[in-house]
Amino acid sequence: MYISDFNYHKPKTLKEALELLHKSDNGAPIAGGTDMLVELKQGLRQHQDIISLTNIEELKVINEDPDQLYIGAGTTHSEIIASDLIKKIYPVIAEAASKVGTAQIRNTGTLGGNLCTGSSCCDTAPVLIALGAGVEIANGSQLKIIPLKDFFIHNKQTMIKKGDIMTRIIVPKQASCVGAHYEKFGLREAASISVVSVAVMVQLKNNIINDACIVIGAVAPTAIISQRSTNVVKGKNVSELTENSTLLKRAGKAAAEDSVPIDDIRAGAQYRRDILNVLTQRAILRAIEKAESKCKN
Ligand SMILES: Cc1cc2nc3c(=O)[nH]c(=O)nc-3n(C[C@H](O)[C@H](O)[C@H](O)COP(=O)(O)OP(=O)(O)OC[C@H]3O[C@@H](n4cnc5c(N)ncnc54)[C@H](O)[C@@H]3O)c2cc1C
Structure with a gap:
């Protein structure tokens, strides 16, 4: 499909870009264009003015x-x-x-x-x-x-x-002894979008998980905080969260319960829940390891 005509602007300052956007009825900023050009080519969106942000150093x-x-x-x-x-x-x-x-x-x-x-x-x-x-x-x-x-x-x-x-x-910037880890599961190692992802942040104090946040991706309409899984780990001693421990398994299961995945060409909903369960447990362990190594330094 051909891209419909548009005016292309390449401002050098943020102020200029904001003014161009303000003046245009239907203008949109473009940065790298890796998402937007696909949508323009597919005819999913049309813009009278496209304002490039790539020359704006700030x-x-x-x-x-x-x-x-x-x-x-x-x-x-x-x-x-x-x-x-x-x-x-x-x-x-x-x-x-x-x-x-x-x-x-x-x-x-x-x-x-x-x-x-x-x-x-x-x-x-x-x-x-x-x-x-x-x-x-x-x-x-x-x-x-x-x-x-x-x-x-x-x-x-x-x-x-x-x-x-x-x-x-x-x-x-968080207090000391913070560890964070990201796990992504795609259908291939390279150039593959997430089928399931999870990010875990833990902050330790005297071996207790003083603060935590577990975020699940690609298993709901947006990335969301898994409150149930976060609640499972918060306040616990890290010695209870070892590989195959009951508590770690509970945290993985809780993340899966908070997800609302879809069935699509990449994976079925139940498969996504199962992978999320495993990835969450793995990410918690890695985040704790990273936090512990920071505490030592
Ligand atoms: C082959 C391929 C593989 C990909 N793989 C992945 C992947 O593994 N993981 C992943 O997360 N993504 C992936 N993407 C998606 C894409 O590359 C990323 O989302 C990328 O970071 C988009 O950034 P961009 O600068 O190209 O955005 P653009 O395409 O320039 O813009 C995207 C949207 O954001 C708006 N926008 C951009 N910058 C701003 C701004 N500063 N303020 C307001 N609005 C703005 C634009 O108007 C547009 O609506 C992939 C894309 C392709 C084509």
């Missing part, structure tokens, strides 16, 4: 202050993987980015685009939700921050409104 900054890590929405997955700052503070974000598509997709696709597409199988959302991230959104001169856990409404539906540009992803 959307590509990765920095920190004492309390938070900031990742520009225009940062590509490859830039995230290569960032020493991200690897130092939250290597799990780089690990999740490394699971997206292929090298070509990671070189082009951005974190902002991954979140704004709002796909239920998005690879970066589970980890960022588990870490308590928020997203900063600009519209005209207004700036707001939305917790990422509230950003997704349904598959491919987010809180992004007309004229909005996501500017940064803000990740709070």
Whole structure:
């Protein structure tokens, strides 16, 4: 299918991009285009104006202050993987980015685009939700921050409104002894979208799981916090959460109970629940290992 005609804009500043969006009746931002071009080519969407974000340097900054890590929405997955700052503070974000598509997709696709597409199988959302991230959104001169856990409404539906540009992803720095892990199951090792995914964050205090968040992906219309599974591990001693332990199995089962998977060409709903059960247990063990190694350092 041919893409219908549109005006292509390539502003150099965020202000200019916001003005262009504001002036257009039906304009949309484009970052790497790895999601949007597919939809345009399939005729699923049409825009009078397409505003490229790729020349806007302020959307590509990765920095920190004492309390938070900031990742520009225009940062590509490859830039995230290569960032020493991200690897130092939250290597799990780089690990999740490394699971997206292929090298070509990671070189082009951005974190902002991954979140704004709002796909239920998005690879970066589970980890960022588990870490308590928020997203900063600009519209005209207004700036707001939305917790990422509230950003997704349904598959491919987010809180992004007309004229909005996501500017940064803000990740709070956690207390010490935090470990986080992401597990993805696809039909192949490479270039495969998630059939099931899970992200686990645990924070330890004297061997007790003082805080935790377990987020399940691709098994509901959006990535969601599995409250039941989180509740199973919170407050428990890590010695109770060993491989094949009753408690670990309960946590895996609880995550599966919180899921609402679909049957589709990639997997049946029950198969997804079974895989989620296993992946959740694995991710909890790995997150605890990572937290323990941080506590020692
Ligand atoms: C072959 C292939 C494999 C893939 N594999 C994976 C995978 O394994 N895991 C995965 O999670 N995804 C995968 N994807 C999807 C896609 O590559 C990612 O979601 C990517 O991060 C999208 O980023 P982008 O910059 O290309 O977004 P774009 O296509 O440029 O934009 C996507 C949407 O977000 C909006 N948007 C972009 N940036 C902003 C912004 N800053 N503010 C407001 N709105 C914005 C656009 O208007 C559009 O609606 C794959 C895609 C392909 C084609």
